[in-house]
Amino acid sequence: MSQESAYIQVYVDKIDVTGDWQKAHDSFSYVNQKPFIFDDTLKFNISLGRKVTDSEMEEAVEKSGLFSLVGEKGWDYQVGENGANLSGGQIQRIEIARALLSKRPILLADEATSALDPELSLAIHNTILKNPQIAVIEVAHKISEQEKSMFDRIIQFE
Template sequence: MTLSYITLFSVYILSGYFVMSGELTFGSVMIFVQLSSYILEPISELGTLLPNRKAAKSIMEKDEKLLSTIHSPEKTQHLKDFTGRINLQNLTFSYDMVNDSIKNINYTFEQNKSYGIVGGSGSGKSTLLKLLAGYLSNYQGKLTLDHLEMKEICNDSIFHNISFIEQEIFIFDSSIKNNITLFSDVPESQLHNAIQQSGLEKLVEEKGLDYICGENGNQLSGGERQRISIARALLKEGKVLLIDEGTSAIDQKTSIEIEQEILNIENTTKITVTHKLIEQALRKYDEILVMQNGEVVETGTFEQLMNNKNQFFHLYQSTEAEMAPH
């Protein structure tokens, strides 16, 4: 910055000299001074940009090294008559190739059943769901959909067979219908079925399909936004529905209602990550997976896990204590 001021001051002195000597007009000097600022400002920022470039270069080199270790086989397989069965064998995953976020998981999600995944913060729940959705491919072990390895299945086939409701739900500043269909042409019967199964009937009856949701859904409640995301996923008619803490931002009563609506969906394998350990909802899952430090440490029904008095029992008890009125 000091260099910039010194240079600009020098320009003024020299310009004054040339005007006094008659070699330049005052108008020419003003143009010259104005143009010089466009040159001097970028130069003055070099002191800040150069250290940032050096830091960015080291990050890029690290990323290139990481990417060079990832083997991405050609995805040529297509899911045909996918049943919704997912098998994990010694599944391990690391974001940085050093620390494992998922460690040696062996488990089978059977078709059309409902599963709840619970665990403390950082236990690997969301990472596991991203692996099941096909978002992360540089894993070790096996992750198969009806005996086809996930790494070998083309992305379009995964997308059309697996629906993923993530924590952050984006709502367009458009109609309820457009937000459900994502501006695609959908048969009325299919749209009606998605509205019915997601519990959106009341909202549609009251406000109509053409009701404008507002910027990022600011004209809707948290529960209504959640139901739109469920209806959106149901339109795909995929065989697997993944929900990542989808009801975390809404009240307990609405949360239970939405979980019940999800569990009532037929012909779909449903896998839900939740941190709301509500007995009424947890009892409805066919099986609950308990995660800790990237591992599945316990599985069973709500009743079985409570009787075992192990990890799930203590997690449930601590959550109950936090939710109790003080």
């Protein structure tokens, strides 16, 4: 194989990001299976200190299923070390809200809804998969047939 044929070009939204780490990085958001949570407020953990509007925060919270938590506890709620004051599902929803807040065109999801109940998992998949502004690449072991039907392509590994 020649050097030329081994070279791959990468495009995001028709923009060549080949070899440009910053452009490529700014195109992706990531939902980790085990999110890192700061010993800080709910608001800080969602925004990660970024400057965002109230309406952007509210939209991310609504779409990620955190609306009732914010309504009950408030933005200044101290989540505790490693999210000790939150459930596993709430921690996962914070990670999803972060990704939605970043508004990047490609969402990489590693077991994004594995800690959530089936209804919330379906609701979040409805949010992220039906958003024409986001391309989703998800790795999942547990996903319903209804959720599978929302994807354009599924690649199954043995």
